[in-house]
Amino acid sequence: MTDTSHPALSIVVPLYNEGGNVAPLLERISGALARLPADLSYEIVLVNDGSRDGTLTAIRNEMKGRAHLVLVNLSRNFGHQLAATAGIEVAAGDAVVLMDGDLQDPPELIDEFVAKWRQGYDVVYAVRRTRKGESAFKLFTAGAFYRIIKRLTKVDIPVDAGDFRLMSRRVVEALRRSPERHRFLRGMVSWVGFNQVAVEYDRDVRYSGTTKYPITKMIRFAMDGITSFSDIPLRFASYFGFTVSAIAFIYALIIVAFKLFSLKPPGYTPGWASTIVTVLFLGGVQLMSLGILGEYLGRVYDEVKGRPLYLVSDIERS
Ligand code: UDP
Ligand code: MG
Numbered sequence: 001m002t003d004t005s006h007p008a009l010s011i012v013v014p015l016y017n018e019g020g021n022v023a024p025l026l027e028r029i030s031g032a033l034a035r036l037p038a039d040l041s042y043e044i045v046l047v048n049d050g051s052r053d054g055t056l057t058a059i060r061n062e063m064k065g066r067a068h069l070v071l072v073n074l075s076r077n078f079g080h081q082l083a084a085t086a087g088i089e090v091a092a093g094d095a096v097v098l099m100d101g102d103l104q105d106p107p108e109l110i111d112e113f114v115a116k117w118r119q120g121y122d123v124v125y126a127v128r129r130t131r132k133g134e135s136a137f138k139l140f141t142a143g144a145f146y147r148i149i150k151r152l153t154k155v156d157i158p159v160d161a162g163d164f165r166l167m168s169r170r171v172v173e174a175l176r177r178s179p180e181r182h183r184f185l186r187g188m189v190s191w192v193g194f195n196q197v198a199v200e201y202d203r204d205v206r207y208s209g210t211t212k213y214p215i216t217k218m219i220r221f222a223m224d225g226i227t228s229f230s231d232i233p234l235r236f237a238s239y240f241g242f243t244v245s246a247i248a249f250i251y252a253l254i255i256v257a258f259k260l261f262s263l264k265p266p267g268y269t270p271g272w273a274s275t276i277v278t279v280l281f282l283g284g285v286q287l288m289s290l291g292i293l294g295e296y297l298g299r300v301y302d303e304v305k306g307r308p309l310y311l312v313s314d315i316e317r318s
Pocket of ligand 2 (some may be wrong): 102
């Protein structure tokens with residue numbers, strides 16, 4: 001590469017305990033990049049997100065034999081979205097491709113990304129036509145999530161698209177100016193705007209290792225997505241409260257009418273069923289509303305603290 005300070009293309013890969021995937025990943029990326037026009041300089045930014053396996057050693061090993069590699073070593077595990085953010089911020093390319101390190105995102109698609117970028121698109125995102133090797137549960141919950149968030153927000157977040165995408169320099173700069181910490185990158189990129197285009201692909205199975213997104217992290221991630229892009233859940237309590245009050249008011253009128261005409265109102269029979277149902281139901285709704293408030297409040301608290309999003313331990317280049 002002639003110009004290390006300013007490559008045309010940066011490939012950013014966050015890695016957490018992906019020791020067995022580093023070598024095959026770089027092999028596949030190199031193969032894919034070889035098919036690009038020869039004048040296109042590149043760098044591959046590998047973010048080690050506090051891995052506890054041989055990931056760091058594997059990266060350093062690869063750096064001995066390969067040029068254009070940038071290692072961003074974080075001080076600890078910050079999570080996928082923040083590791084990706086760190087990589088994007090280090091990346092110097094005119095275009096930045098973000099992809100997973102487990103070969104679920106085929107590097108061969110970079111070719112198509114670059115072609116679209118050269119046609120003038122600012123964001124080329126990959127939409128999963130099929131997903132191999134995922135449990136029925138993950139497919140169902142992910143499918144439901146993308147459709148729910150679409151209804152909850154005005155930002156046009158594409159359905160079934162992950163973080164595998166190419167972003168132009170001005171999109172990357174826009175992300176850098178968005179300091180929020182509960183990051184839902186795919187939504188933030190949609191929010192940026194400009195010209196965005198989808199490319200379809202079949203998502204492969206993980207090359208080796210296991211998913212770093214157990215159900216608890218998946219739920220957190222979904223909550224981050226929804227709370228960063230919608231305040232509709234926050235209004236839920238007021239809508240619901242209004243509806244219940246309206247029903248209660250009508251019911252009260254009916255009771256008064258029954259009383260006036262000396263009739264027995266429905267539910268007059270001494271019994272606790274209707275009472276207990278109402279109490280439990282409203283109690284549940286109140287707790288849920290409090291929980292929703294808590295979700296937002298916790299995030300406000302995190303933002304207000306204003307800590308750095310991540311800490312870099314060192315950056316090495318080959
Ligand atoms: N990842 C990371 N930090 C984490 C969790 C995951 O950098 O705390 C990386 C991981 O190494 C992989 C990518 O994020 O490159 C996506 O994670 P994974 O493949 O486990 O997610 P899945 O494909 O199962 O949704
Ligand atoms: Mg994966």
